Amino acid sequence: xxxxxLVARPRGIxxxxxxxxxxxxxxxxxxxxxxxRMRQGGHPLVFVTxxxxxxxxxxxxxxxxxxxxxxxxxxxxxxxLVRQLQREMPGARVFVIGDPPLRExxxxxxxxxxxxxxxxxxxxxxxxxxDYRKLNIAFQALRRGARFWATNADPTWPQxxxxxxxxxxxxxxxxxxxxxKVEVIAGKPSPLIVEAALERLxxxxxxxxxxxxxxxxxxxxxxxxxxxxxxVLTGVTxxxxxxxxxxxPDDVVESIAEVMDRLGA
Ligand SMILES: [Mg+2]
Numbered sequence: 293x294x295x296x297x298l299v300a301r302p303r304g305i306x307x308x309x310x311x312x313x314x315x316x317x318x319x320x321x322x323x324x325x326x327x328x329r330m331r332q333g334g335h336p337l338v339f340v341t342x343x344x345x346x347x348x349x350x351x352x353x354x355x356x357x358x359x360x361x362x363x364x365x366x367x368x369x370x371x372x373l374v375r376q377l378q379r380e381m382p383g384a385r386v387f388v389i390g391d392p393p394l395r396e397x398x399x400x401x402x403x404x405x406x407x408x409x410x411x412x413x414x415x416x417x418x419x420x421x422x423d424y425r426k427l428n429i430a431f432q433a434l435r436r437g438a439r440f441w442a443t444n445a446d447p448t449w450p451q452x453x454x455x456x457x458x459x460x461x462x463x464x465x466x467x468x469x470x471x472x473k474v475e476v477i478a479g480k481p482s483p484l485i486v487e488a489a490l491e492r493l494x495x496x497x498x499x500x501x502x503x504x505x506x507x508x509x510x511x512x513x514x515x516x517x518x519x520x521x522x523x524v525l526t527g528v529t530x531x532x533x534x535x536x537x538x539x540x541p542d543d544v545v546e547s548i549a550e551v552m553d554r555l556g557a
Contacts, residue, residue: 302520302555304495305330305337308480309350311505311527312548313339316452319357320526322549327359329552337365338489342444342459342479342509344370344394344417364492369443369479370397372488373415376478377402377441385410387433389426389462390417394443408432416462416474417443427465434470444479446509450528481513503551505529507537515539522555524548 307313313323330337339361341350350366374397377384385405388395394417395404405411411433419426434440447460463474478484490497497518504510505527514521516539523529523541526548534540545554 302335302501303499304490304493304501305335306489306493306500306502306514306519307337307339307548308502308504308506308510308527309339309341310343310450312503312510312524313354313359314357315526316450319359320524320547320549322547324358326548326552333552336493336495338367338492339365340367340480340485340489342369342446344368344391344397344443346393346397347371349393367485367489367492369485370394370417372482372485373441373443373476373478374398374401375488376476376484377413381413381439384412386413386415387411387429387438388415388417389419389422389430389466390415390443390459391419391421408436408438411436411438413439413441414466415441415443416466417459418449418457419462420456422462422465427469430466431469434466434472439476440466440470440472440474441476442474442478445474445477446479480509483517486513486517501555503548507533507539507541511537511541512539515541522551524551 347363347366351361351363354361384402386398386402387405406429408429414430414433442459442463445460445463446458448455449458501520502514503522505524507529511521511523521541522543525546543554545551
């Protein structure tokens with residue numbers, strides 16, 4: 293069971309964005325002040341998100357809400373994917389099923405291809421222009437042995453009061469026709485994004501606290517890594533969901549506005 297034990301003196305803070313700092317286009321009440329207080333306390337922090345928009349777009353979005361963020365503090369699933377692909381498959385020919393910001397981030401480092409005969413890796417992500425042509429290119433490439441990667445595996449993406457299909461839907465389509473399983477997922481709750489966040493913070497997992505709104509995505513990522521975890525109730529998780537949690541958080545607060553009091557910082 294989770295307890296209300298103080299999560300004392302973190303030396304690094306990992307903050308989810310959607311559902312924690314903002315919800316859709318609106319800042320969570322008190323988030324700006326909470327983040328300022330974290331900075332005043334000298335806590336290095338990073339923002340982690342499965343959204344695939346560019347770092348600059350995230351910095352601009354936060355600035356528009358009055359939150360100052362340095363580009364290095366923004367860790368996105370797309371950024372982690374590019375970094376891992378550079379390590380494992382430098383120079384790869386890549387077929388992307390994904391929205392334009394993802395292709396924009398891959399294009400400087402990899403050759404984007406639509407020829408199944410030469411594609412080394414298929415990348416599945418959220419693609420609001422997904423069609424049968426793209427599905428078939430990916431299918432043919434995967435049949436020929438291309439690697440199968442994804443930015444993230446979220447089944448849905450909250451939008452306003454509802455949801456739209458996310459990268460998990462594209463992964464499902466490719467798995468469904470090829471019988472293959474996605475091999476690498478870059479975003480939360482993958483250890484790859486944890487590694488990128490800790491590297492940026494210059495901290496070990498045990499020195500950090502992770503603050504997020506999703507039990508299966510944020511809390512399930514932080515806990516096995518050995519981080520303290522704090523669940524906020526401003527996003528996808530409701531208090532009644534906690535009873536069924538396989539990996540309960542160390543602490544639960546109504547919103548990010550309460551986090552620093554709870555941390556005793
Ligand atoms: Mg979230």
